Amino acid sequence: MNRVLRFVLAAVLACSALMLTACQGSPSGSNDKKTYKIGVLRIDDSLPLYTAETEKLFAKHGVDVQVIEFSSAADQQKAMEAGELDGMMTDMIVTALLKKAGTDVRVVAMALGAVPQEGRFLVVSSPNSSITTPQQLTGASVAISENTMMDYLMNQYEQELGIPAAEVHTVQMPNLALRTEAVLAGKDIQAAILPDPLAAYAVQQGAHVVIDDTKLQKNYSQSVVVLTQDMIEKHHDDAAHFLDAYNEAIEKLDSQPDAYRDMAMKKANIPAAVAGSYRTPSYTAHALPTEEEVSRIMNWMVEKGLLPKAYSYDEMVAHVQ
Incomplete structure (x- = not known):
């Protein structure tokens, strides 16, 4: 009887240990990281994302990011609407249209256009x-x-x-x-x-x-980086680390533009005719659109019938820290 009892107790303990392990996840599983997919177009505006990928800055900051190229803005937008992307390089008009269609995104960074000289x-x-x-x-x-x-x-x-x-x-x-x-x-x-x-x-x-x-007197053109609200809310640390890598990439581009010129020309499809005079663009780290810039675009979209109602600044922009 004692032998049977010992066997039963051992079995119960083994099952308990197995269940506990299943609940906690395996050691390897607990270290698995989500891969975030970020859409880009082959233009100057995407260079900070390409640089962060090339220089392995995303890995340095502890976030797994895959940069995915699209041949057209329409294809990129469709992928975002289908839930295939966690973020993308775009503009605020597309951002608002995504929100209108049911994809909740927020602007988390500027690409080009923080100052008038960017993104001519x-x-x-x-x-x-x-x-x-x-x-x-x-x-x-x-x-x-x-x-x-x-x-x-x-x-x-x-x-x-x-x-x-x-x-x-x-x-x-x-x-x-x-x-x-x-x-x-x-x-x-x-x-x-x-x-x-x-x-x-x-x-x-x-x-x-x-x-x-x-x-011109005012700064009108901005391109931006957006992330899904789901990523910002549920994976806030990863969103912050993503931006750390992104901003470091901008600092590298701005401090060593010549070092990234060849990559920029290749990634941005620079025409051969202007290759000799091409200069790597300058970018602004830690930048977000102003309330005036957002409001101006929202009002225009309402006037054009693209939106029934303007989105507020907080509905369009997230300060991820």
Whole structure:
């Protein structure tokens, strides 16, 4: 009987130990880390994320991040809406549209645009056009991408410079490469809004600079990094470590721009024609959009019918510390 009792007790203790182990997780399982997937486009705005990945800064700060490239902003947005990403490099218009569609995200950092000199956009006219001043855009055909950041920028330029928006004939041309080719050809359109480096390329090919947004009174163009609210709330430490790595990458880019020039040219698809004059952009660490910048975009989206109601600053931006 004693032998049977000892056997039963041993079995009970073994089962208890097994259950306790199952509840606690295995030692290896307890060290498993979630991999966060961050979407990027192959443009200058994504370079801090590429740098953090290349320099293994995410690992240094104890967070596992996979940078995933997309060939188009539309594909990236679809992946975010499908729950396939934990964050991405984008702009505040897309951020608000994601929220409207049910994907709760927050801006946690700036990519480019903390100051006017970052993330330059130009309105350029065809080499064979006589349009060289903003006022001459009245009656002209200008290629944009409707309901996007570039549509918003064009409206802001018109307001600041006193150009009658109703008298500027905008042409829907979302593909930036085709837009660049079209404005250089000067057949279907007379002018276009372009970001660098395509803007610099167009100018090098003879296009005229009509508006340079780095010379305007206000700072209108910002690209941002967003994370899901789920990551911010449930994995706050990881979100903070992600930003630590991101900001360190910016500091490296700003302190050693020449060291990252080759990587930047490759990742940002810099046209060969401007390779000789290309300079790695400067970025601003620990930066967030201002309340004025957010409010201005929200009001524009409501006026355009893109949002039924403006999101508040706190609904758009998170201070992750």
